[in-house]
Amino acid sequence: MTDTSSSHHGAPGRRWQLDTALAHLGRASAVAAKSVNPPIVRASTTVFESLAEFKASYQGTVFEAPRYGRSGTSTNFELQAAMAGLCGAQTCIATPSGLSAIAAVLGAHARPGCQILVQENVYGPTQTLCEKVLGPLQCRIDYFGSADALEEKLTAQAALIFLEVPSSLTMQMVDVAAVCEIARRQGVPVACDSTWGTPVFFDAHALGIDISLHAATKYINGHSDTLLGLLTGSYEALQSTRAWCDRHGTHVSADSCALALRGMRTLGLRMARHDASALAVASWLQAQPQIARVLFPALPSDPGHALWKQQFTGGPGPFTVELTPCSEPAYERFIDALRLFGLGTSWGGFESLVMPAIPHHLRALAVQPDDGRLVRFHIGLEAPEDLCSDLHEALRHVHR
Numbered sequence: 001m002t003d004t005s006s007s008h009h010g011a012p013g014r015r016w017q018l019d020t021a022l023a024h025l026g027r028a029s030a031v032a033a034k035s036v037n038p039p040i041v042r043a044s045t046t047v048f049e050s051l052a053e054f055k056a057s058y059q060g061t062v063f064e065a066p067r068y069g070r071s072g073t074s075t076n077f078e079l080q081a082a083m084a085g086l087c088g089a090q091t092c093i094a095t096p097s098g099l100s101a102i103a104a105v106l107g108a109h110a111r112p113g114c115q116i117l118v119q120e121n122v123y124g125p126t127q128t129l130c131e132k133v134l135g136p137l138q139c140r141i142d143y144f145g146s147a148d149a150l151e152e153k154l155t156a157q158a159a160l161i162f163l164e165v166p167s168s169l170t171m172q173m174v175d176v177a178a179v180c181e182i183a184r185r186q187g188v189p190v191a192c193d194s195t196w197g198t199p200v201f202f203d204a205h206a207l208g209i210d211i212s213l214h215a216a217t218k219y220i221n222g223h224s225d226t227l228l229g230l231l232t233g234s235y236e237a238l239q240s241t242r243a244w245c246d247r248h249g250t251h252v253s254a255d256s257c258a259l260a261l262r263g264m265r266t267l268g269l270r271m272a273r274h275d276a277s278a279l280a281v282a283s284w285l286q287a288q289p290q291i292a293r294v295l296f297p298a299l300p301s302d303p304g305h306a307l308w309k310q311q312f313t314g315g316p317g318p319f320t321v322e323l324t325p326c327s328e329p330a331y332e333r334f335i336d337a338l339r340l341f342g343l344g345t346s347w348g349g350f351e352s353l354v355m356p357a358i359p360h361h362l363r364a365l366a367v368q369p370d371d372g373r374l375v376r377f378h379i380g381l382e383a384p385e386d387l388c389s390d391l392h393e394a395l396r397h398v399h400r
């Protein structure tokens with residue numbers, strides 16, 4: 001049963017349950033417009049009513065209101081305030097995509113000679129960014145698979161620990177609370193790609209994470225029609241990342257923010273459905289003879305299930321399966337026979353998707369599949385029975 005009843009959401013001083021916060025946060029500017037939703041304000045230029053107001057907008061590095069178009073209009077600030085409230089954080093920064101949020105955090109913490117510790121099997125482009133951008137800047141990148149391994153690898157030069165739970169594709173868990181405790185003792189900040197859990201199922205800051213980031217492109221927007229990143233944390237934890245965004249001209253359009261706010265209103269309902277349907281379809285697949293294993297920590301049989309139960313209150317829609325060995329033409333027929341699963345690399349929308357693993361997804365796998373045939377499914381909001389029928393028809397090809 002999905003538990004979405006955690007009660008720490010809302011503006012400071014308010015303690016709402018999640019669904020109430022999702023419905024009410026980020027609507028302050030709607031009052032003046034006499035509308036339910038905040039207006040979509042498009043602007044490159046912000047104008048001020050007085051010199052005093054203009055000067056005030058340039059005081060300090062923290063700002064929670066429009067200053068110049070790059071930092072966003074009232075629409076952006078509504079989304080950021082809503083997300084901060086949902087996550088129980090002081091502040092939020094919007095970026096143009098999930099990957100740009102990752103780049104901002106890594107870029108803001110990297111300095112020559114530092115060590116960046118990254119959880120194994122994180123999203124492929126995060127690893128590429130570490131190796132191709134931070135490596136040449138003389139940063140040492142060390143990967144770790146557990147809190148114990150992190151402790152062994154941590155040096156005095158550590159500048160950031162970067163997590164993603166569960167990790168992309170392999171969906172491996174790590175003990176987040178243990179990692180945060182080690183990091184706290186050594187004074188090293190912890191950032192986490194929290195996209196999988198969303199604020200509905202994964203309370204990143206309560207577990208000790210300093211900077212939590214979301215590819216809001218996925219579940220928060222939820223309709224596969226915009227790209228967006230959201231970073232949450234305290235003013236202090238996000239200070240260098242905000243400065244990095246400011247210096248790099250990081251900007252998100254008001255239209256993207258309005259779409260994400262609209263999507264956010266139904267996040268609780270959608271996540272409950274993704275949770276139930278993914279578990280139903282993954283359990284069904286586990287019993288099929290063409291499936292060698294299902295990698296999904298929400299399943300009781302998964303090695304990460306105990307950690308998952310401690311850290312998550314529900315499961316995301318994506319999981320990975322390994323097919324039993326079959327020929328390449330049979331594999332192609334299986335993928336092409338799927339009618340209800342779009343063939344694409346994303347997830348988090350209302351629709352189901354299938355993504356065959358490509359070599360860069362597989363490079364860091366501890367247990368290599370026999371013939372490399374790992375397939376990720378995203379379970380959308382369709383009826384799970386229809387999805388299982390579609391899979392049943394397509395799986396017939398795996399034996400031929």
Ligand SMILES: Cc1ncc(COP(=O)(O)O)c(C=O)c1O
Binds near residue numbers: 097164215216217229
């Ligand atoms: C776990 C995870 N983090 C980050 C991203 C990047 O998000 P975006 O596509 O918005 O750059 C993705 C995209 O697939 C992802 O799966």
